[in-house]
Amino acid sequence: MIPDSPTAANRLLMDYRREAMDLGSPPVPIIDAHTHINGSEAATLFAEVMDLYGIEAVWSMTALDEVESVRESLDGRFEPIAVPDFRDPDRRSAHGDGYLRRIEAYRAKGARIVKFWSAPRIVDFGEEAGDPAMLRLDGPIRRAGMQLATDLGMAIMIHIADPDTWFATKYADQAKYGDKRSQYEPLEAVVADYPVPFIAAHMGGWPEDLEFLDGLLSRHPNLHLDSSATKWIIRELSRHEPSDLIAFLKRHRGRILFGSDIVTLDEHLRTADKDTENVMATKASNREDAFDLYASRYWSLRRLWESDHDGESPIADPDLAMVDPERHGPLDAPRLRGMSLPPSELRMLYREAAIAFSESIPADGRPSRS
Numbered sequence: 093m094i095p096d097s098p099t100a101a102n103r104l105l106m107d108y109r110r111e112a113m114d115l116g117s118p119p120v121p122i123i124d125a126h127t128h129i130n131g132s133e134a135a136t137l138f139a140e141v142m143d144l145y146g147i148e149a150v151w152s153m154t155a156l157d158e159v160e161s162v163r164e165s166l167d168g169r170f171e172p173i174a175v176p177d178f179r180d181p182d183r184r185s186a187h188g189d190g191y192l193r194r195i196e197a198y199r200a201k202g203a204r205i206v207k208f209w210s211a212p213r214i215v216d217f218g219e220e221a222g223d224p225a226m227l228r229l230d231g232p233i234r235r236a237g238m239q240l241a242t243d244l245g246m247a248i249m250i251h252i253a254d255p256d257t258w259f260a261t262k263y264a265d266q267a268k269y270g271d272k273r274s275q276y277e278p279l280e281a282v283v284a285d286y287p288v289p290f291i292a293a294h295m296g297g298w299p300e301d302l303e304f305l306d307g308l309l310s311r312h313p314n315l316h317l318d319s320s321a322t323k324w325i326i327r328e329l330s331r332h333e334p335s336d337l338i339a340f341l342k343r344h345r346g347r348i349l350f351g352s353d354i355v356t357l358d359e360h361l362r363t364a365d366k367d368t369e370n371v372m373a374t375k376a377s378n379r380e381d382a383f384d385l386y387a388s389r390y391w392s393l394r395r396l397w398e399s400d401h402d403g404e405s406p407i408a409d410p411d412l413a414m415v416d417p418e419r420h421g422p423l424d425a426p427r428l429r430g431m432s433l434p435p436s437e438l439r440m441l442y443r444e445a446a447i448a449f450s451e452s453i454p455a456d457g458r459p460s461r462s
């Protein structure tokens with residue numbers, strides 16, 4: 093169903109079911125290495141989106157107590173990724189001792205990847221607890237988690253940095269957050285110290301700068317990137333010449349995994365109740381909007397990677413107005429420029445890189461469907 097008026101996920105009033113038919117199957121079934129699938133109803137709706145857009149399986153940062161129900165809703169096409177409990181107000185425990193116990197529990201449920209979240213605003217969490225450096229990625233609390241992941245034979249995923257647009261605005265206080273380059277010092281320290289496969293999420297946090305990523309990947313043979321975070325990735329990769337991006341992918345074949353960063357929640361399917369409203373839930377409040385929210389990501393990403401599309405993204409990008417409120421409104425969107433990857437690079441990005449990464453994880457426990 094097409095909405096009556098433009099929405100953030102469908103500002104061009106498209107029928108994403110029909111669009112999926114027009115797009116056809118991808119050249120290989122896609123493995124989405126970076127999602128946040130939660131809520132069994134939302135996961136069931138998301139399964140329809142997966143089928144329409146040719147997504148074979150997802151790796152997902154699902155809440156620990158929802159792993160079984162989400163796995164069931166997705167008919168087993170799912171592998172959980174361990175994540176800390178962000179609702180726990182005790183940040184030291186949530187990312188420290190408490191997380192160690194959770195990692196073990198996730199492992200028992202089939203997880204083979206442990207996520208460490210280290211956006212610049214992790215400093216705020218430390219500050220709340222009286223020690224801004226408390227959750228440094230290369231500090232003792234996070235290292236205990238990485239040592240456990242290593243001992244369990246698990247891979248490590250890290251969110252480091254954030255868009256350049258955020259460093260120009262939210263993180264303008266450099267004395268507090270450091271500059272963008274400085275975020276990579278602790279990352280490079282831990283990638284060198286733990287002999288397991290790593291994924292740096294969201295094109296390593298720096299899709300704006302392929303040259304920097306070239307250096308980063310060259311220095312660390314165990315490091316991989318996922319291409320998730322749809323709005324950020326569309327905005328910034330579209331600025332590169334397709335030939336430059338393709339050359340980058342060829343230089344680092346097999347080390348860039350497809351990802352979307354789609355977040356699903358049951359709250360997306362109903363009108364938000366004021367008391368329980370959370371920020372993520374405001375992105376959709378009924379089934380059709382939720383469908384568009386999820387489908388718009390795959391439509392845009394497949395257009396970006398597979399086609400020579402050149403037009404505005406169908407997804408509103410609030411970063412435009414954040415950086416330049418004079419020129420942009422909340423429903424504005426950047427250019428979406430298709431990269432027309434050659435078939436061999438597309439197969440690598442969509443599927444083969446994820447399979448090779450999976451096979452390089454020491455832990456053998458494939459998720460069971462118990």
Ligand SMILES: [Zn+2]
Binds near residue numbers: 127
């Ligand atoms: Zn994510």
